[in-house]
Amino acid sequence: MKGYFTFIKFTFKYKYYALMNIVCNVLSSIFGLFSIALVIPLLDVLFSTTQSNTTKHVRTNFDFNHIVAWGKENVWYYKEVYGAETVLLFICGFVVIMIALKNVFRYLALFYMVPLRNFIISDYRIAAYNRILVLPLSYFSKEKKGDLLSRMTSDLHQIEVAIMSSLEAFTKEPITIIISLVMLIWVNPMLTLIVFSALPVSALFAALIGRLLKKQSARSQSKLGDIVALIEETLMGVRVIKAFNAQDFLLKRFMVKNKLFTDLNIKANRTSDGSSPISETISIAVFATILWIGGKMVLSNEDGMTASVFIGYLTVFSQLMSPAKAFSSAYNSMNKGLASIDRVNEIIDSQEIITEKPNAHSILKFQDTIEFKNVSFKYDEEHVIKQLNLTVKKGQTVALIGPSGSGKSTLTDLIPRFYDPTEGQILIDGVDIRDYKILELRGLMGIVTQESILFNDTIANNISFAKQNISKTQIEEAAKIANAHSFIIENENGYETNIGDRGNKLSGGQKQRLSIARAVNTNPDILILDEATSALDTASERLVQEALNNIMVNRTTIIVAHRLSTIINADLIVVLEKGRIVQQGTHNDLIQQNGTYKQLIQMQQIPD
Secondary structure, eight states: OHHHHHHHHTTGGGHHHHHHHHHHHHHHHHHHHHHHHTHHHIIIIITOOSOOOOOOOOOOOOSHHHHHHHHHHHHHHHHHHHOHHHHHHHHHHHHHHHHHHHHHHHHHHHHHHHHHHHHHHHHHHHHHHHHHHHSOHHHHHHSOHHHHHHIIIIIHHHIIIIIHHHHHHHHHHHHHHHHHHHHHHHHOHHHHHHHHHHHHHHHHHHHHHHHHHHHHHHHHHHHHHHHHHHHHHHHHTHHHHHHTTOHHHHHHHHHHHHHHHHHHHHHHHHHHHHHHHHHHHHHHHHHHHHHHHHHHHHHTTGGGOOHHHHHHHHHHHHHHHHHHHHHHHHHHHHHHHHHHHHHHHHHHTSOOOSOOOTTOBOOOSOOSEEEEEEEEEESSSSEEEEEEEEEEETTOEEEEEOSTTSSHHHHHHHTTTSSOOSEEEEEETTEEGGGBOHHHHHHTEEEEESSOOOOSSBHHHHHTTTOOSOOHHHHHHHHHHTTOHHHHHTSTTGGGOBOOGGGTTSOHHHHHHHHHHHHHHTOOSEEEEESTTTTSOHHHHHHHHHHHHHHHTTSEEEEEOSOGGGSTTOSEEEEEETTEEEEEEOHHHHHHSOSHHHHHHHHTTOOO
16 A cells, blocks of 8 residues: 555645535435435424324424424424425425536536546656656666556546546445445444445455456556567567568567457456446345344334435435445556556656765866776676776867777766666766766766767757757757758758758658757767767768768867777777776877777778
8 A cells, every 4th residue: 555655646736626625525425315314304294194283392302203203293293384395396306406516517527637636647747757767777777668658648547437436436335335334323223333344344345346457457567568569679679570581470479468468358347347347246135134123123113213314214224335336446447547657656766876966066168187096896797997097187178989889988978877787986077076066066067979869859959958948050060060950951941941850750860960959059068989980881970970070170089989080090009908098198199009900900000
């Protein structure tokens, strides 16, 4: 139930709606039961052939027998004065008014529940999405994107359907049950004990079913996450799938996962569907027992139980069975939703490893140096970077090279605090970057990676990404520096052209130049280029490299490169192997050494 209590916290913000829902449900239940209570004097007097005293007495006692007697006297009195048909018409009209009031307040209860449901789910969705935005990269390297998508869509929908419908039942049905039980106790306490004796059996049964449903639903939602993950991979890799004729292979994988999900859903639905007939059987058994015992009381005139009172008792009890059954169904539905709550809460409650200190320093300008002091880092057990020391001065172009897996990209990820070092410090202007405000630290940097990450939006919005109050002139200037302006204006809609999902309407070189324009638009002090040209053809590489040369002017630049021809003119070249610096210096310095750098140059057939 921990997940449910976590969910309830989201209702505190909207307690007004919750309170009004409860008040309206109470009034609805009272008016509904009050209309039923009129059955007793109506049956006992209106259709009775026995004459009764028409004198009306003042009643000071308010137990059930005195109230019934008072009702009989009034009905008999008005029957004698106005006639039976008039009294019948009056009582029927009064019942209609009570039922109308019941339904008015029932509608008002739903009226206040609608915003409560939608606001809570909206807040839950925002909380989960906000958590995704702030969680570290290490979280996403461990989780499947498809499973995260499933939690943000299917599980949130399950919460809305299962939990929110249960929330309505959990506020309405207990009120109706309590009011009905109070009235039953008021009518005949001894007979009502039978009702209470059946409650533990029903509660135990509901708990067992609920626990089983929660377990089955959790497994079902997990398998759905696997399906969504496979679909997401299929959509991203459709070109490769067709190229390798892998349709049958993936279809078989999908069918296996889909069968597991379907089988689990069948089990969960059968469990849920089985709870209703069993609970109804228990209710009917209790009803039959009450009918037998109550009937004996009427026949023996025991405890003042008359036929009209017994019929009224049964009528009220019949009103108790429906909400009790609805409450049981809501409990089962809630348990299915709790599995989804737990899955979404795993996102919301995930630890934000990259945290900002309470009194973090402000940094608006890079002034002097970036310094790595005895920096080590590991993802799991094996170190990717080991006891690394390096100083990057303001205005320098520093190139990081080395074989795959040497730690180049990881090193650049440490600077904007996508990860924190396992050991050692990274200092900017002499201050540990963990002491700076995270957003201001990252605001100093422009990052261009090998994979161009663009969004399904216009060219202008991709260039001005996350920046407000950017003029059209500024966007165009950034595009010109990135060698992108010429191909942009060739489009019919120019800068307002939508580039499609992940920029799939553009070529690789065009996408990369837009990424560079986006970096230019931030006017960064520190530029990080992570293999920005390695995936491009020669013609595109030339255009992109020209764009990179344009934005590197008067900026501190850190380049990760495989193509050594692009970094020959760097102020400092750092050669990494297995997370350690094995060489560093200018191109000419390193050529003079018979080391890794010279071997790489010779392998790529670059002239000395």
